[in-house]
Amino acid sequence: DAGITQSPRHKVTETGTPVTLRCHQTENHRYMYWYRQDPGHGLRLIHYSYGVKDTDKGEVSDGYSVSRSKTEDFLLTLESATSSQTSVYFCAISDLGAGDTQYFGPGTRLTVL
Amino acid sequence: AQSVAQPEDQVNVAEGNPLTVKCTYSVSGNPYLFWYVQYPNRGLQFLLKYITGDNLVKGSYGFEAEFNKSQTSFHLKKPSALVSDSALYFCAVRDGLGDMRFGAGTRLTVKP
Numbered sequence: 001d002a003g004i005t006q007s008p009r010h011k012v013t014e015t016g017t018p019v020t021l022r023c024h025q026t027e028n029h030r031y032m033y034w035y036r037q038d039p040g041h042g043l044r045l046i047h048y049s050y051g052v053k054d055t056d057k058g059e060v061s062d063g064y065s066v067s068r069s070k071t072e073d074f075l076l077t078l079e080s081a082t083s084s085q086t087s088v089y090f091c092a093i094s095d096l097g098a099g100d101t102q103y104f105g106p107g108t109r110l111t112v113l
Numbered sequence: 114a115q116s117v118a119q120p121e122d123q124v125n126v127a128e129g130n131p132l133t134v135k136c137t138y139s140v141s142g143n144p145y146l147f148w149y150v151q152y153p154n155r156g157l158q159f160l161l162k163y164i165t166g167d168n169l170v171k172g173s174y175g176f177e178a179e180f181n182k183s184q185t186s187f188h189l190k191k192p193s194a195l196v197s198d199s200a201l202y203f204c205a206v207r208d209g210l211g212d213m214r215f216g217a218g219t220r221l222t223v224k225p
Contacts, residue, residue: 004156033213042117042203042215043157058212090156099145099164102213104156 003027004105006091012111019078021108023091025071032074033058033092033102034066036085043090049074081112115140117206119216126194127224134189134219136204146187147205147213148178157203163187174198194223 003026013019023032031050035043035058045058047066055066063085065077078085088109092102116139126132138144145164149157161172168180178189187204204216 040217042217043205044215045212048212059214092157099162099207099209101147101159101162103159104149106156107154 004091004093004103006089006105006108008108009106010109012113013081014113015082016080019081019110019112021076021089021091021110023074023076023105025074025091025093027093027095027103028071029093029095030071031094031096031100031102032068033094034064034074034076035090035092036060036087037090037107038087046076046089081110083112086110086112115144115206115208115211115214117204117214117216119202119204119219121219122217123220123222125222125224128196129193132191132194132198132221132223134202134204134221136187136189136216138185138187138204138206140206140208142208144187145207145209146178146180147207148172148176148187148189149203149205151201151203151218153200160189160202194221196223196225199223 005024007022033048034046037043044060049055049068067075090107091105094100094102118137147162148160151157161170163170163180171177201218207213
């Protein structure tokens with residue numbers, strides 16, 4: 001999976017609790033992305049980062065925040081988890097710009113009860 | 114904003130037969146087009162992409178895709194399907210200005 005790890009791989013939590021997912025890369029790529037995958041929707045971009053401390057919103061950013069303090073780590077935080085955030089979350093990385101291939105991590109399955 | 118449509122939720126083919134997984138797109142500028150495959154409980158694996166140049170793009174595992182600008186399509190093809198090709202396939206598009214947009218996915222089943 002292209003030098004990308006995600007932790008945890010599975011998590012069950014309760015509504016209203018904060019949750020942080022971690023993406024770690026060993027490829028020294030500039031861009032990092034967080035997606036969620038839901039049946040019938042494919043993958044949808046939550047947030048992305050184009051450098052340390054540089055982040056921007058994606059298509060479905062409400063209820064999520066991100067941070068990138070080091071090139072290799074990109075954190076996704078659900079401040080107060082809701083059942084609608086039950087999903088599989090994927091991190092991706094790429095090195096250049098729009099035409100560059102994104103490589104995906106193994107995913108985190110999050111269940112919010 | 115860019116968008117992608119995969120008109121078939123499910124494609125079934127017999128092993129050894131050719132396969133096609135369809136994808137159409139909409140972008141305002143020049144498209145960057147991608148195909149990914151996902152096996153159960155795994156992340157997405159890159160198959161191939163079109164950036165510019167030859168309309169026929171060859172990728173991993175014997176897959177290829179043809180970029181058709183007039184029909185705004187980027188169908189994935191393979192001359193002879195294998196049972197191991199059974200998986201979920203995603204088409205994605207980007208126009209250089211916006212996010213990568215993925216289709217909803219097509220589940221390919223190859224029967225022996």
